[in-house]
Amino acid sequence: MTLTATGISAAALHKANLRNTDLHGADLRNTNLSGANLRNTDLSGAILSGTYLRDTYLGDALLYGAxxxxxxxSGADLRDTDLTKQQVNxxxxxxxxxxx
Structure with missing residues (x-):
């Protein structure tokens, strides 16, 4: 599924299966993605400020420039992602x- 550069801010996608989805450049501000499966999802350049990613699986997700x-x-699994220390901080x- 591709949602590139889509603005879906403040959406409720709690526990959604978005595995292998192209979300690069998407505006996901204040979106509830708690418990979602975002494995192998391209979130590079996405706006995730204020987004709820609590207990979300992000294994192998692309987060460059997000x-x-x-x-x-909180509780998210970020192993095998390309997050920088600055992004985490x-x-x-x-x-x-x-x-x-």
């Missing part, structure tokens, strides 16, 4: 967030 200011990554994490 804007994560204030995104809630701009987001909300907790002890259950799985990094690298």
């Amino acid at each position: 804007y994560l200011l204030g995104a809630d990554l 701009s987001a909300v994490t907790d002890s259950s967030t799985r990094l690298w």
